[in-house]
Amino acid sequence: MKLTSRLASVACIAALSMGMTASLPASADETVTLDSGDITLARSVLEDILRIRTAKGNGLTETQARLLADKLKAAGFSEENIDIPTLDIDGETVAGLVVRYPGKAGSTKPPIALIAHMDVVDASADTWETDPYVPVEKDGYLYARGSVDNKAGVALLTSTFIRLKQDGFVPDRDLVIAFSGDEETGMKTTRMLTAHPWVKNAEYALNSDAGVGSVDKDGKNPSYSIQSAEKTYATFHITATNRGGHSSAPRADNALFDIADAIEAIRALQFPIGFNDISRQMAKDLAETEGGEFEKAMTTLLADPSDEAARKIIEAAPVEAHFLSTTCVPTMMSAGSAENALPQKAQLTVNCRILPGTTVASVQQDLANAIGNPDISIEVVGDTLESPVSPINEELFASIRNAVHTLHPGAPVKPSMSSGGTDGREYRSAGIPTYGAGALTLVRPDDYRAHGIDERLPLDSYFNQLIFWEVLLKDIAGGNN
Missing domain, CATH: 3.30.70.360 (Alpha-Beta Plaits)
Known part of the structure; x- marks a missing residue:
């Protein structure tokens, strides 16, 4: 697949801001095209759902699910391909949203699930510079609770389904959106979704909540991960x-x-220190990045995880290595x-x-x-759930890297294990391998504000995600326009 430069991506968004049509090469024979209507759609979907306070106790996840369902119906998705299952949780109705994008007739390929969560951790206006439930643009960022975690993923997948449907895209297998309603507080709706008839036989799931990359303050050294395991x-x-x-x-x-x-x-x-296929690669990558005494110590641990002298060197270094144990x-x-x-x-x-x-x-x-x-x-x-490591999927990883490189050529894109928890643990435990997917780029550490005060989303990177998802879905689901 032919790649493009990050400068071209920036030029694309700049062109749209001036009302022009812009496009990026996605392959040798097709072009991903964004116009002002695409940007308007992606922004309106995002801002509409950011205004809905889907924190636990407000009873508004079903409201959000129905809003998204109406937008998808208006784009051509039939009623029979949209489901809003609900659960009663602590006296509150909590909803999920499942949307089936039918593959070509006669396809025997298993579906691919595309997951995100509609709920947020609550926020109080008296601690924020702005009202957390009124989206505000400032200095290229959109400030609002859930803007990164994880309503950007919800809005991008919804907008991408709408764009692909309007373009007449027919995948070679079913693509299935599965949005949960209580990822932040229990994942009971997530568990419900893994058993949904449109989801349960998925070959794998792509988790937009685990698809974030980062850059230095000067915009250099971009890096991206494919979350493939969770503690x-x-x-x-x-x-x-x-x-x-x-x-x-x-x-x-x-x-x-x-x-x-x-x-x-x-x-x-x-x-004790322990390694699996994912964390072993993380350790090798970190060793190579840090070099020197740290690299020697990590190399020793990879050969002998019980080496106490090497462990002391790793733990004394100003590097996060909590994935080791x-x-x-x-x-x-x-x-x-x-x-x-x-x-x-x-x-x-x-x-x-x-x-x-x-x-x-x-x-x-x-x-x-x-x-x-x-x-x-x-x-x-409470309940605990132990989830396995998703197996390395080289073909899928190549597709994810290609989609990232369409925006950020040459940036490292490597499998990772998270210490935090996402819906992915429920999918893996249900036997559905799950991988983080996305190229949303946050400035480290300034933009790491999920669950915190003044959560914010870099808008240029958000709009670029439309390109990422279209390139990725067309790569893994084939089909023709």
């Missing part, structure tokens, strides 16, 4: 109880002392009922991010062994 998210309550008493008569046995000892034990607890860290604590009474109960909350292949139960036991106090209880909070 398991697990939270534990570590609880000490005591008969209590009056604070004027302190004793050595104190629930807070017990928890203090537990904290020290967790601080010292070190989980399971991690557990105290995050909250509560204790006591009065300032003049010895606490009858003290509870510590510990959050763990667990390597694929390691069970939650084994980490629970490791915590118990480290704390070494049989009178302290250690309980798992």
Whole structure:
């Protein structure tokens, strides 16, 4: 496939801002063309859904799903190819959205799922410079809650379906949008979607929530990842109880002392380094990037993960290498009922991010062994889900790299494992390999504001994603215009 330069991409967006038609080569025999109508569509879809407060407790995910469904129907998608399944979660109706883009008649190829989430982490106007639910453009950015996480993905996939439908594109297999409604708070709708008849037999899923790249402040050194694995998210309550008493008569046995000892034990607890196909490649790439003593130490660990001297060098370096092992860290604590009474109960909350292949139960036991106090209880909070590593898919990876390189020639695009959690864990656990896809480019670290104050989306990069998705979907789903 013939590639284009990043300068051409920037010129494309600049041309559109002046009301001209612009295009980029996608292959030797086709051109991806954007005009002002495409930009207007992508922006209007995004701004419409950013105004809907789809945080837990507001009951608005179904409103957003119906808005998107109406836009897709207006573009030519039939009612029979759109479904809005719902669940009652904590007394609130929470919706998903599933849209089938039919492949050519007679195709026996399995579908491809395209996933994103419609919900957001809530935000308060009194902490933002702008109202988080009123999109505001400033200095080339669009400020709003969910602008990056993950309504940009929702709007881009919706806009791309509309554009391809209007252009008469017929894929060689079904393409299926699957938008969840509670990714941030439980993923129950995600689990529902993985069992949907249009989704459950997908060859793989492409996750727009895990398709983000980054550049330096000067716009140099772009890099992109293909998320192919995630650590398991697990939270534990570590609880000490005591008969209590009056604070004027302190004793050595104190629930807070017990928890203090537990904290020290967790601080010292070190989980073994482990590698899978994805994290091994990440380690090699990081070693090559850092060089010197760090590279030597990482090379040693790759050969012998138990080498303590090499591990100390890695952990002392100012580089994030938490993907090498399971991690557990105290995050909250509560204790006591009065300032003049010895606490009858003290509870510590510990959050763990667990390597694929390691069970939650084994980490629970490791915590118990480290704390070494049989009178302290250690309980798992809520549901946990262990998901496997998606296998390396060289053909798909080549297509994703090609789509990224259409915008950012030569930029590294490599598989990765995330410490955070996305809908991908549910899909992998359901037997659907899942991969991050996208080329949204954030300036590191300034633009990393998901879940935080003044979340913002770089608009030029957002509009370029229309090109990314069209190039990618035409590459992996064939078909003819």
